[in-house]
Amino acid sequence: MSSEVREQPQIEAVREAFEQEFGRFARFRGAEASAGVDALKSSEAETLLREVGDLRTRHTGKKSALANLKKMIGRVAPEERAAFGQQAQQLEAAIIESLEEVESLIGNHVARLRVERELLDVTLPGRRPRRGHQHPITLVRQRIEDIFVAMGYTVEDGPEIETDFYNFDALNIPRAHPARSPQDTFYTSEGFALRSQTSTVQIHAMQRRKPPLRVIAPGKVFRRDTPDATHNPMFFQLEGLLVDRGITMGHLKGTVTEFLRRLYGPQTRTRFRPSYFPFTEPSAEFDFSCFKCNGAGCRLCKGSGWIELGGSGMVHPNVLRAVDIDPQEFSGFAFGFGIDRMCMLNFGLDDIRLLFENDVRFLEQFN
Amino acid sequence: MLMNISYNWLRELTGARLTAGELRERLTTAGLEVEAVHEAGDDFVLEIAVSSNRPDLLSHLGVAREVCTLAGGEVRWPEMRAAREEGRTESFTSVEVEAADLCPRFTARVVRGVRIAPSPAWLVARLQAIGQRPINNVADITNYVMLELGQPLHAFDLEKLNERRLVIRRARAGERLTTLDGVERELDAEMLVIADAARAVAIAGVMGGAETEISGATEDVLIEAAHFAPASVRRTSRALGLQTEASDRFERGIDYEGQLRAQARAAALITELAGGTATTDAIDVYPQPLTPPLVPLRFARVRELTSLDVPPEDSIRILGALGIELAGANGAGRSAADAGGQGAASEATFVSPSWRADIRIEEDLVEEVGRHFGYDKVSDTLPAANVAGEYGAHEGRRREARRALNACGFDEALTYSFIDTAHDEQFELLPGLVRRAGESSLVTLNNPIIEGAARMRPTLLAALLESARHNFNHGTRDVRLFELGRVFAAGVEAGDQPRETEACALVATGVATEEGHAGASRELDFYDLKGALEAALAAMNVSSVEFAATSARHLREGQAAQILLAGNAAGVLGRLADDVAAVYKFKQPIYVAEVDFTSLLAAGETSVRYAPLARFPGVVRDASLVADRRVTFAEMRRAVLELNLEQVRRVTLVYVYEGERVPEGQRSMTLRIEYRADDRTLRDQEVDELHGRIVNTLEEKFGAQLKR
Structure with missing residues (x-):
C-alpha cells in the first residue's frame, strides 16, 4: 500500500528534525553532562534554559510536527494504525525525555547559581531604630517596688521640701542633733528643709492611713555632702514601714531577709548589728551575704563576705505618738537603704557621680 | 565620732582575756562598731565609731563596761588615792x-x-x-x-x-x-x-x-x-x-x-x-544635784519587741553589768533579790546611770538587753499578710511613658534638683509655676553645697542641657535625653510650703537615624521631638491633646509649639533659641520640650470603645494644594472636617513640599481623604463630587490652588 510507504519516512523526518536542533544540547547528556553544566555561567545557563524551553514548544507544542504526526494516526490504515501509533508515541517519549533531562539539569544549575547569588550575610545587624535606656536608678527602684508590692506594701511618697515637723520633730530627732544643722541639711530661704531621709513619708503615711499598714517610700533625699566618688548631695533612698499589733524585730528581720532573697537569690543571708537612729528603738543596721562570693569574701565585700546595706529598727514610741498611734497597742518596724548604693553594688559602679552626669556612654549600658 | 581605744589599757580596766581580734568581733556584734584594729608597739589600737547617743564610749571606762557585760567580770578601778594629801x-x-x-x-x-x-x-x-x-x-x-x-x-x-x-x-x-x-x-x-x-x-x-x-x-x-x-x-x-x-x-x-x-x-x-x-x-x-531617772521595764516587753526569749534574770544581769541598777521589782517577787529568782517579778524599775542620758524609756532598756543577748538570735519571721499591696498613683502610666520615650531613642537622665542662679531668666516656666505677677516664684537654698546652685529647679531643662553639653564634651553629639522629676515654686502665700510639680522634659539633637546599611543618615528635627512626645502621650493614653504655634522665651521664634490639654497650656516644645544655645555653646540645632506631667496624669484617659468593622470598601483620594506656607495643616484639616460630610472618614497628611516649582512663600501640601459609607459601596461619581467640594472649599478659604 502506497500509504505504508509514505508514513514511515514521516516519523523519521520528525526525529531527524528534532535531533538536528537538539544536537547542540547533546553535551548535557551522558557521562560528560554535569561537567558541561557546571562550566556554565549563570547568564549562559539562563539563555540555554530559555532555548530548551523554545525547543520544547517547537517540537512538542500544539503546532509542532510531532503534534501533526499524532493527528495522522486516525487516518492511517487500520492494520497499520497500531504500529504507527506506537512508533509515534515512542518518538514523543524520547523527545520529551531528552528535553526534560537537559532542562532539569540546566534548571537545577540555574537555581543553584541563584541561591549562591542571593546568599545573605545573616550576621549583618538587623534594621531597627536606636532604643533609649532607662536610668539604672529607675531599673532598681522598679524592681524593688515590684517585690514589695507583691509582699503587700503600698508605695507612698511625700514632698521633697519639708517642714521641720516632718523632717525632724515627728521623727524624734533631738533639737540639738547635728543632722538639723545647716552644715548637714539644706534649708530654703523660707526655712523649709530639703528632706534628709525618706522617713518623712512614714509620718505622712501614718497620718493618712491607720494600722495595720505596710508602706514603702522610694524617693530623693538631700544632704550637704560635697560630691565625690562615694557621695552626692542628692541621692535616692527607700524607706519601709509596717505597723500592726504584735510586730517584733523577728518580723523586721524576716521581711528584710525575704526582700533580699527575692532580689539576690534564695541563698542570701542577713545579719543585724545594733545601732542608733533617733526614730527607732531598738535599732539595727543590716548586712547581707555578698551576692558575688556568697559570703566567702571577695573584692566587692572587701573580703568580709558581708555587704552593709541599711538601717532599721522598731518604730520609736515617740514617733507613733506623734501620729496618734498608741505604742501600747501597736508596734512597727522601719527600715531604709540607699537605692544609689544598691545601684553601685548591682552594676559594679566605681563612682557615684556617674549617676547624675547622664553620659550617654554610661546610660546606654543599662537595660 | 571615732574613738581610739588601747587594748592594754582596756585589759587593765577589765581583766578580760579576749584577744584584740575577738574583742573586735564581740564589740561589733554588741553595737560598738570597731572599724579597724592596728598594732602600736606592744599594744593594739581599736578604732571605734561611736554614735552620737553614746558619749560614754568616748572613754576607756565606757568601753570597759561593755566588755565586762559581754565577757563577764567587773570594772577594775585604777588608783584613786593621792600619794600625799594635806589641807583643804x-x-x-x-x-x-x-x-x-x-x-x-x-x-x-x-x-x-x-x-x-x-x-x-x-x-x-x-x-x-x-x-x-x-x-x-x-x-x-x-x-x-x-x-x-x-x-x-x-x-x-x-x-x-x-x-x-x-x-x-x-x-x-x-x-x-x-x-x-x-x-x-x-x-x-x-x-x-x-x-x-x-x-x-x-x-x-x-x-x-x-x-x-x-x-x-x-x-x-x-x-x-x-x-x-x-x-x-x-x-x-x-x-x-x-x-x-x-x-x-x-x-x-x-x-x-x-x-x-x-x-x-x-x-x-x-x-x-x-x-x-x-x-x-x-x-x-553643785547647787542642784541631779537625780537619776527611774525607768520601768516589763520583762515580757523584751520578747514583744525583739522576739527574743530573755529570762528576767538575764535581763537584770545584762543591765546590771552595764551599770543600769535594779531599783525595785513588782509582780510575783517583791524585792530586788527576788526579781532574778524563782517566780520572778513581771516588771521592775531600773536606775538610768548618770553617764547614760540615752536610757530614758522602756524601749531603751529593751535595746540594751537585746543587743547584749544577741541580735543573731533573732529569728526570721514574716508578718501575717492582712493588707493588699498597691503601686503609687499612675505608676503604670509612668512606666509606659518611659518605655515609649525609650522606644523613640531617648535615654532617661537624672539631674540635681538644685541649679545655678545663672539660669533664672533663661526659660519659660510651666504655666502652673508662676506665682503672682511681679513676684519671684523661685525657691532658694540658704546653704547650697555646689557653688551657685542655690535654686530649687523651676525647670528640668537647665540641667538637662548641661547634660547634653557634658556629652558633647565627651564626643557624643547625638543626644536624646528625657527626665521625669519634680520642679519647684514658692507657696502661694509667703511662708507656705513650696509647691512641687512633676515635669517631663526632653532634649534632642544630632542625627535621627544613623548612616548604615539601613540607609542614609538624617538630622533630627522638630517633628522627631514632637513624635516622641506624641508617642509618650499615646502610651499614657492621654486624651484631647492639641499643639498650637506659640512663642516662648527659650524657643526660636516660629519653631515653638504649645501643648494644650483640653484647651489648657501644659508646656512648650521647639527649637532652642540661639541666645540660650549660646550660653551652653551649642552650635548644632537643639530641640527641647517640657510638659507638666502632673497635669498629664490628672487629665482624662481615653477609654476604648469597639467600632464595628467597615462592611463596604472605602475610597482614598489625595489632594495636593499649593497655598501660603503660613496656612497650617490643622487649619486645612479642620476646614475639611467642618464640612460635616458623613462619608469623609479620615483626613491625613501625605507630605509637604517647598522649593522648585512652588512659588516662594508658598508650599504644596498633599492631603489624603478617605471616603466611605456604612451601607453601600460609594460610586466614583459620588466621591468625585465630594472631593470636588472639599477642594473648592480649601481653595476658597485659603487661596489654595490644586496642583494637577
Whole structure:
C-alpha cells in the first residue's frame, strides 16, 4: 500500500528534525553532562534554559510536527494504525525525555547559581531604630517596688521640701542633733528643709492611713555632702514601714531577709548589728551575704563576705505618738537603704557621680 | 565620732582575756562598731565609731563596761588615792559660779609643789599609741584621765590666777582671750568662761587660756573638772570654729556625777608622777544635784519587741553589768533579790546611770538587753499578710511613658534638683509655676553645697542641657535625653510650703537615624521631638491633646509649639533659641520640650470603645494644594472636617513640599481623604463630587490652588 510507504519516512523526518536542533544540547547528556553544566555561567545557563524551553514548544507544542504526526494516526490504515501509533508515541517519549533531562539539569544549575547569588550575610545587624535606656536608678527602684508590692506594701511618697515637723520633730530627732544643722541639711530661704531621709513619708503615711499598714517610700533625699566618688548631695533612698499589733524585730528581720532573697537569690543571708537612729528603738543596721562570693569574701565585700546595706529598727514610741498611734497597742518596724548604693553594688559602679552626669556612654549600658 | 581605744589599757580596766581580734568581733556584734584594729608597739589600737547617743564610749571606762557585760567580770578601778594629801582646797583658792544655768557643777582641787617634767615613758607610749601628743606630765595626766574616764579636765597654774580664785561667768562682749593654741579670740556675751578675779582664763568646756597654762615654772596646780551645759558648749565651739576633745565630749553629754572621781584620779597620778601634795578634798559647787531617772521595764516587753526569749534574770544581769541598777521589782517577787529568782517579778524599775542620758524609756532598756543577748538570735519571721499591696498613683502610666520615650531613642537622665542662679531668666516656666505677677516664684537654698546652685529647679531643662553639653564634651553629639522629676515654686502665700510639680522634659539633637546599611543618615528635627512626645502621650493614653504655634522665651521664634490639654497650656516644645544655645555653646540645632506631667496624669484617659468593622470598601483620594506656607495643616484639616460630610472618614497628611516649582512663600501640601459609607459601596461619581467640594472649599478659604 502506497500509504505504508509514505508514513514511515514521516516519523523519521520528525526525529531527524528534532535531533538536528537538539544536537547542540547533546553535551548535557551522558557521562560528560554535569561537567558541561557546571562550566556554565549563570547568564549562559539562563539563555540555554530559555532555548530548551523554545525547543520544547517547537517540537512538542500544539503546532509542532510531532503534534501533526499524532493527528495522522486516525487516518492511517487500520492494520497499520497500531504500529504507527506506537512508533509515534515512542518518538514523543524520547523527545520529551531528552528535553526534560537537559532542562532539569540546566534548571537545577540555574537555581543553584541563584541561591549562591542571593546568599545573605545573616550576621549583618538587623534594621531597627536606636532604643533609649532607662536610668539604672529607675531599673532598681522598679524592681524593688515590684517585690514589695507583691509582699503587700503600698508605695507612698511625700514632698521633697519639708517642714521641720516632718523632717525632724515627728521623727524624734533631738533639737540639738547635728543632722538639723545647716552644715548637714539644706534649708530654703523660707526655712523649709530639703528632706534628709525618706522617713518623712512614714509620718505622712501614718497620718493618712491607720494600722495595720505596710508602706514603702522610694524617693530623693538631700544632704550637704560635697560630691565625690562615694557621695552626692542628692541621692535616692527607700524607706519601709509596717505597723500592726504584735510586730517584733523577728518580723523586721524576716521581711528584710525575704526582700533580699527575692532580689539576690534564695541563698542570701542577713545579719543585724545594733545601732542608733533617733526614730527607732531598738535599732539595727543590716548586712547581707555578698551576692558575688556568697559570703566567702571577695573584692566587692572587701573580703568580709558581708555587704552593709541599711538601717532599721522598731518604730520609736515617740514617733507613733506623734501620729496618734498608741505604742501600747501597736508596734512597727522601719527600715531604709540607699537605692544609689544598691545601684553601685548591682552594676559594679566605681563612682557615684556617674549617676547624675547622664553620659550617654554610661546610660546606654543599662537595660 | 571615732574613738581610739588601747587594748592594754582596756585589759587593765577589765581583766578580760579576749584577744584584740575577738574583742573586735564581740564589740561589733554588741553595737560598738570597731572599724579597724592596728598594732602600736606592744599594744593594739581599736578604732571605734561611736554614735552620737553614746558619749560614754568616748572613754576607756565606757568601753570597759561593755566588755565586762559581754565577757563577764567587773570594772577594775585604777588608783584613786593621792600619794600625799594635806589641807583643804578652800584654804588655797575659791570658786564662784555666776552662771549656774550653763554650769550645773564645778569642782576644783589643788596639788602644791609639783615638778613639771616630761611624762614617764609608759604614759608617753600610751598617749602616742592612741594618737595624742605628749606635752608635760601634768598636762598629759589631765588628758589621760579624760581618755580613761571621759571627764575633761583642765590644769591652771594657780600662781598666775589673779587673787588665786575662779569665777564662772558669761564673757563680756568683746572680751579677748588667747587660747592654748596661741590664737587670740574675741568672745561674745553668750559664751561661758572660766575667769579669775580680773579676766577670762579659759573658754568653758572648749579650751584653756595660754597665760595661765602649766609651764616649767609651775609649782601649784589647780585642777578643774566641771559639767557644762551641752548646748552652750556646742554654740561656743561652733561660733569660734574651735572643736576640741573636751568640746566633743561636753556637747554630747558627760557623766554628770564623774567630776570628783576624775579629780581623785588626777590627784593620784600627779602626786605619783610629778610629786607634790594634793589637798584632801575638792571644792564642789553643785547647787542642784541631779537625780537619776527611774525607768520601768516589763520583762515580757523584751520578747514583744525583739522576739527574743530573755529570762528576767538575764535581763537584770545584762543591765546590771552595764551599770543600769535594779531599783525595785513588782509582780510575783517583791524585792530586788527576788526579781532574778524563782517566780520572778513581771516588771521592775531600773536606775538610768548618770553617764547614760540615752536610757530614758522602756524601749531603751529593751535595746540594751537585746543587743547584749544577741541580735543573731533573732529569728526570721514574716508578718501575717492582712493588707493588699498597691503601686503609687499612675505608676503604670509612668512606666509606659518611659518605655515609649525609650522606644523613640531617648535615654532617661537624672539631674540635681538644685541649679545655678545663672539660669533664672533663661526659660519659660510651666504655666502652673508662676506665682503672682511681679513676684519671684523661685525657691532658694540658704546653704547650697555646689557653688551657685542655690535654686530649687523651676525647670528640668537647665540641667538637662548641661547634660547634653557634658556629652558633647565627651564626643557624643547625638543626644536624646528625657527626665521625669519634680520642679519647684514658692507657696502661694509667703511662708507656705513650696509647691512641687512633676515635669517631663526632653532634649534632642544630632542625627535621627544613623548612616548604615539601613540607609542614609538624617538630622533630627522638630517633628522627631514632637513624635516622641506624641508617642509618650499615646502610651499614657492621654486624651484631647492639641499643639498650637506659640512663642516662648527659650524657643526660636516660629519653631515653638504649645501643648494644650483640653484647651489648657501644659508646656512648650521647639527649637532652642540661639541666645540660650549660646550660653551652653551649642552650635548644632537643639530641640527641647517640657510638659507638666502632673497635669498629664490628672487629665482624662481615653477609654476604648469597639467600632464595628467597615462592611463596604472605602475610597482614598489625595489632594495636593499649593497655598501660603503660613496656612497650617490643622487649619486645612479642620476646614475639611467642618464640612460635616458623613462619608469623609479620615483626613491625613501625605507630605509637604517647598522649593522648585512652588512659588516662594508658598508650599504644596498633599492631603489624603478617605471616603466611605456604612451601607453601600460609594460610586466614583459620588466621591468625585465630594472631593470636588472639599477642594473648592480649601481653595476658597485659603487661596489654595490644586496642583494637577
